[in-house]
Amino acid sequence: MIGLGLSIxxxxxxxxxxxxxxxxxxxxxxxxxxxxxxVVDCSRKLKPSDICVVYGHGGDTVPAxxxxxxxxxxxxxxxxxxxxxxxxxxxxxxxxNCVLILFGDVPLTLPETLARLIEVTGDADMxxxxxxxxDPTGYGRIVRSDGSVVRxxxxxxxxxxxxxxxEINTGVMLCPAGALKKWLDRLGNDNAQGEYYLTDVxxxxxxxxxxxxxxxxxxxxxxxxxxxxxQLAEAERxxxxxxxxxxxxxxxxxxxxxxxxxxxxxRCGKDVFIDVxxxxxxxxxxxxxxVIESNNLIRDSRLGAGTVVHPNCHIERSTTGANCExxxxxxxxxxxxxxxxxxxGNFVEIKNSxxxxxxxxxxxxxxxDTDIGxxxxxxxxxxxxxxxxxxxxxxxIGDGAFIGSGVNLxxxxxxxxxxxxGAGSTITKPVPDDELALERSKQTIVKGWKRxxxxxx
Numbered sequence: 001m002i003g004l005g006l007s008i009x010x011x012x013x014x015x016x017x018x019x020x021x022x023x024x025x026x027x028x029x030x031x032x033x034x035x036x037x038x039v040v041d042c043s044r045k046l047k048p049s050d051i052c053v054v055y056g057h058g059g060d061t062v063p064a065x066x067x068x069x070x071x072x073x074x075x076x077x078x079x080x081x082x083x084x085x086x087x088x089x090x091x092x093x094x095x096x097n098c099v100l101i102l103f104g105d106v107p108l109t110l111p112e113t114l115a116r117l118i119e120v121t122g123d124a125d126m127x128x129x130x131x132x133x134x135d136p137t138g139y140g141r142i143v144r145s146d147g148s149v150v151r152x153x154x155x156x157x158x159x160x161x162x163x164x165x166x167e168i169n170t171g172v173m174l175c176p177a178g179a180l181k182k183w184l185d186r187l188g189n190d191n192a193q194g195e196y197y198l199t200d201v202x203x204x205x206x207x208x209x210x211x212x213x214x215x216x217x218x219x220x221x222x223x224x225x226x227x228x229x230x231q232l233a234e235a236e237r238x239x240x241x242x243x244x245x246x247x248x249x250x251x252x253x254x255x256x257x258x259x260x261x262x263x264x265x266x267r268c269g270k271d272v273f274i275d276v277x278x279x280x281x282x283x284x285x286x287x288x289x290x291v292i293e294s295n296n297l298i299r300d301s302r303l304g305a306g307t308v309v310h311p312n313c314h315i316e317r318s319t320t321g322a323n324c325e326x327x328x329x330x331x332x333x334x335x336x337x338x339x340x341x342x343x344x345g346n347f348v349e350i351k352n353s354x355x356x357x358x359x360x361x362x363x364x365x366x367x368x369d370t371d372i373g374x375x376x377x378x379x380x381x382x383x384x385x386x387x388x389x390x391x392x393x394x395x396x397i398g399d400g401a402f403i404g405s406g407v408n409l410x411x412x413x414x415x416x417x418x419x420x421x422g423a424g425s426t427i428t429k430p431v432p433d434d435e436l437a438l439e440r441s442k443q444t445i446v447k448g449w450k451r452x453x454x455x456x457x
Contacts, residue, residue, distance in 0.1 A: 032264055043195050052093075081193070087196070095178035099180055109129075126173065133167075134220070136168045174207075183201040185391045240260070269288035293327075295313065314328045340357045343362060359375060386411045407426070
């Protein structure tokens with residue numbers, strides 16, 4: 001349909017009772033996003049002039065979940081079949097456009113496949129997307145003559161010869177808008193369900209002498225419909241395999257491609273290696289030579305070249321420079337910015353803080369709302385006490401400072417460059433550059449003191 005404007009209609013009004021969920025079917029999560037979002041993303045890659053989503057079950061929760069995506073929404077108040085659903089979208093579509101009908105619960109279709117559907121179709125023609133099934137039982141079979149589709153025969157009406165056909169109808173179709181409006185007007189609902197079936201327009205097109213092209217999808221997986229949690233899990237694995245496969249083609253190494261989850265966008269430089277049970281959420285960027293060891297969750301973060309993340313770390317909305325080392329068992333909370341060659345060790349939590357080049361926070365430490373200079377060493381068990389019960393306060397540690405073990409820095413407070421804080425100190429006042437600060441109570445031995453014992457023992 002070269003030369004015609006493209007309007008896309010996505011049918012997303014179904015309840016999905018087999019999901020056994022209060023969440024509408026098209027909002028069930030797939031790779032960390034609503035199922036419907038994947039169909040919308042695919043649609044956008046075709047550069048249509050209009051995308052209309054027909055919604056119904058779940059009411060405004062469906063448009064709200066995709067708020068801000070510049071979609072047109074059409075409400076199907078009563079679910080009276082797929083033909084009736086398409087009717088809700090048609091009034092605002094120009095007769096001169098072509099209409100591509102997709103389904104919100106078929107999220108794995110590739111834009112390349114839909115582009116083939118568009119390319120083979122003349123301005124006055126119709127096209128339907130088909131697929132070969134290993135077991136076509138229960139599906140409508142595609143009957144062709146001289147390559148064109150002449151009819152779709154349902155399982156119960158198929159002869160033994162027709163039942164042997166493995167090519168089935170997916171429901172995805174492309175039609176001239178003006179003709180589609182006429183066919184929809186002629187639809188009837190004289191059937192057991194009292195519904196208007198979209199597939200009936202194919203027979204109308206053939207009767208009207210319209211060429212109906214059948215374009216095959218690449219594989220069954222691409223046309224997988226999702227109706228229950230089992231199928232949702234199968235689609236999740238299929239999509240993850242596709243995402244990981246694309247990354248491996250681009251040169252990313254995986255210890256086991258089946259044990260990685262990408263729930264958003266993952267961009268990788270050269271020589272990146274990802275071990276098992278890594279989960280990436282949101283927008284993640286891994287620089288050249290980054291190594292992600294096992295059991296890590298990384299969300300909306302950027303890791304600089306050469307950075308190594310040891311096992312069991314949690315990283316969210318944070319960035320690192322080059323050649324940093326994180327973990328094991330480290331947590332970077334939102335707002336952390338690490339410069340180059342920074343080490344964050346085991347059982348360290350950092351939040352809303354900046355750590356400059358070459359500094360180390362190695363063990364059992366909490367750093368919150370803090371600016372750490374270059375080549376600072378923070379000892380084990382150190383805490384920046386940033387919260388007074390009502391407000392957060394900032395700690396500043398100068399270049400080359402040495403913070404001993406078991407130190408409490410009571411914010412707001414500043415530790416000067418080159419300063420040393422003795423182990424076990426609680427610091428409440430500024431520490432000058434290059435000075436040693438100690439704040440400990442005098443050790444006292446209480447003679448004769450007995451540890452309390454449990455009553456009755």
